[in-house]
Amino acid sequence: MITILSGSPRKNSNTIRVAKALKHILNDIQSNEEVRIIDYNGYDIPSANQGIVDPNNLSPWQKDLYESCTQSGLLFILTPEYNWFPSAEIIQTVHVMASRPFKEMWNNKVIATCGVSNGRGGRMPAVQLSYTLNKIISVFNFETVVSAKMFESQFTDKVLDQDGRSLGSEEYMSGLRLYAEYNLNLAKKMRG
Secondary structure, X not given: OEEEEEOOOXXXXXXXXXXXXXXXXXXXXXXXXXXXXXXXXXXXXXXXHHOOOXXXXXXXXXXHHHHHHHHOOEEEXXXXXXXXXXXXXXXXXXXXXXXXXXHHHOOOOEEEEEEEOOOOOOHHHHHHHHHHHHHHHHHHOOOOEEOOOOEEEOOHHHHEOOOOOEOOXXXXXXXXXXXXXXHHHHHHHXXX
């Protein structure tokens, strides 16, 4: 299984457009593997001062997130760029769930990051997220690889429609396909 985290809490966000486009490409390349999108529009992880996430009492959204990530060998983490940073929801997911009770979400995976912007942007949140994930992998001694191949989705609303279909930019779609192919190949190598 492959899981795509669409890390924007906004309904019909640019990030979900990219997630849908990526899913279309992954299904086209490798139709025999299930690809799931976790839409952060349903996000319900409490902040640290509001309580903890109990691994034995997960909400339906949290359970879907946990089980999908656990069953996947390849995770794509997409985040909108908010003032050069990843979304608070993606950061909070890592903050709360990158811990021993949830280690199976993060162990034995390839994780690829993507930053999403409606202008020129996307690089910084993808890079910052990769730094954070690498630190967690190191601390917990996970056998996981954070991919060097990131994607910067620029001018997203001008290149993708609401269903993740191309609006005609061959350069954008070619770049997104290369991102998908590279990370699929890396995940295959990790599995042996």
